[in-house]
Amino acid sequence: MKRTLGFGLAGLVVVVALAASALAQAGHPLKGSWSGDWGPTPEHRNRVLLLLDWDGSEVSGVINPGRNAVPLRSATLDAEDWTVRFEAEAPDRNGNVLQYVIEGKVENLGSWTNRRISGTWRHGNESGDFLVILN
């Protein structure tokens, strides 16, 4: 019985260790890809992928990389309280320029599996909340 328990425990440790090695990210806390959603209501959500980088002096990034990617015009982190503010602009289907203003707070900084940013998301005339988790 003890031996079975020991093997089971060792197996779990191996699984956990492998997961840890695959997910570890200990550099700048914003750097990486974040996925989640934003929306005006809990029922109306829009998938979001946010790529953030750190060049040593500034944070840069892009919303939904790909054909309709929206590069961030500015991205700031206040490390005093771990708040962030991202701004961007992009044309809508009619060619009107939409302003993006995203304000949030980074939480669970030490986690490799559930580090998150949440807050408010304004997109043109729409606004709502958002939550993204570090991939």
Next chain:
Amino acid sequence: MSKVLTGVAACALLAMLAEPAPAQRGGGRGRGGAAAEPAPPTPRLPDGTVDLGGNGVWNLPWVTNFASRIVGGGDVPFKPWTRAMHEYNASNNVAYDPEGFCLPPGGPRAFGTPYPAEIIQQADRIIIIFEGGAHVWREIHMDGRPHPEGDDLNPTYFGHSVGRWEGDTLVIDTVGYNEKTWLDYGGHMHTNMLHTVERITRPDRNTLHYETTIDDPGAYTEPWTIAWDIGWNEGQELQEYICQENNRFLLDLVDDFGEPFFQPTPGAR
């Protein structure tokens, strides 16, 4: 302290007892309390090069806080985010230290992780085998090659090291670190812009003097240099130590929301 110590930390605590004080030299284990005799001279290879190895191992000390080992004193030249992360790491008793997950220490921290190390010296390369830190090794190229550039410089835990002799000092230049480690147990962070220059001397048979300059413009406003001495343990050999075995610390680790750090695989427990 309420946090359960990891196997790494517990062993580190034991090994710390063998740590030589910063100013202590010639401090191999088992020297007793008698008046210290002068240490034997620096061993050398037939061509006169300093021999960093021999019949023994180096007793690496546990250097928990690099800030306390800054050459000439002074403060760590934090950027705002690294200062804030250091404070965050201290606030949770460094619970999320990658080395506590049995990941390799990386870079200078390998010389401050308290397990023995062996240095194997060849003409074209120097191999350093670390008993602890996930049973890892470093390879320092001594054949004059440059660092790879661009995509050829694949970021790794220990980076890419090239070495040269400046008189009796081994100078190791390393770039290409990944971002999966902390600089030290105390939670000093770094980025993949980290560049280290290590300077290693053996002033006598029983002492290795280790010094490294940390240059990381992504994390610190200017380079800073740390140093400590390492004692020789004549006649000792490396043993097998596998950190991953029975690392129970991970089983109970929770994040800032009180949730399990990792979701156990069903049926694995």
